[in-house]
Amino acid sequence: MKKDIKCVLLIDDDKVTNFYNTKIVNKHKNFKEVIATTSGEMALEYLKEAKLGLCLKPNLIFLDINMPAMNGWEFVVEFNKLDKDFINDIKLVMLTTSNNPDDFERSKQIISIDDFINKPLSTDLLTNLLENHYKVKTY
Numbered sequence: 001m002k003k004d005i006k007c008v009l010l011i012d013d014d015k016v017t018n019f020y021n022t023k024i025v026n027k028h029k030n031f032k033e034v035i036a037t038t039s040g041e042m043a044l045e046y047l048k049e050a051k052l053g054l055c056l057k058p059n060l061i062f063l064d065i066n067m068p069a070m071n072g073w074e075f076v077v078e079f080n081k082l083d084k085d086f087i088n089d090i091k092l093v094m095l096t097t098s099n100n101p102d103d104f105e106r107s108k109q110i111i112s113i114d115d116f117i118n119k120p121l122s123t124d125l126l127t128n129l130l131e132n133h134y135k136v137k138t139y
Contacts (some may be wrong), residue, residue, distance in 0.1 A: 004030050018036035114133055
């Protein structure tokens with residue numbers, strides 16, 4: 001089965017990281033559109049607009065933990081307040097440089113977080129994610 005991820009939402013306060021991750025996602029043949037935001041607030045606004053049909057709904061969100069104003073954990077709290085029918089099929093992946101084992105353990109306790117991946121993103125990580133979370137065999 002071949003499944004394409006129509007839209008990926010990147011949430012990272014570092015513009016260089018967003019640029020790099022956009023390039024990596026665009027290199028992978030199973031991923032189509034990439035939207036990059038530099039804050040949790042911007043991402044929540046994007047999701048509200050997507051719910052109204054004003055922009056593409058993401059199938060997958062890559063979320064950084066350490067960001068100013070609203071960190072990744074605070075974003076997850078607000079994400080979980082959104083319409084359950086809308087967010088139910090969105091995969092949420094923490095993408096971080098954090099080596100703190102508490103962050104990994106915390107991510108496992110939150111049902112809406114589907115995975116915890118260390119930066120940098122790579123095409124191999126994307127392939128593994130497709131196979132593990134979307135049951136897609138890539139060719």
